[in-house]
């Protein structure tokens with residue numbers, strides 16, 4: 544037992560995605576966000592993340608259904624955000640073979656780890672489409688593929 548530790552009734556923080564108020568600046572860009580990741584494996588353990596930089600990848604060896612849920616939720620958050628936070632995302636499943644993603648261009652550096660998910664995105668009006676989210680561990684950001692191509696521009700909120 545560490546004599547310097549402050550007694551606490553709270554359980555130690557392992558890894559959690561939390562809603563924060565007031566807004567915080569993303570740790571990786573100037574965007575403002577209400578989402579932060581608490582991870583006691585890092586100092587500081589509090590990292591505000593915008594949807595683009597917000598993959599909830601926990602560093603703990605111990606995985607739980609809550610962690611898996613938080614990871615999927617962060618993928619859905621990104622896909623929705625790319626569509627101006629409109630519509631719905633469903634059936635998000637991991638993609639093991641990234642070359643199966645239509646339009647995906649593999650990184651030159653083969654050792655760079657990238658993760659991907661296949662989801663079904665339904666706009667408020669219109670047809671359901673296939674959406675692929677790719678998380679680049681190297682660049683710490685998501686990429687979205689739809690209609691066989693990389694989506695470069697985020698759809699702006701329509702007034």
Ligand SMILES: [Zn+2]
Pocket residue numbers: 569570571572573574592593594595596
């Ligand atoms: Zn950001």
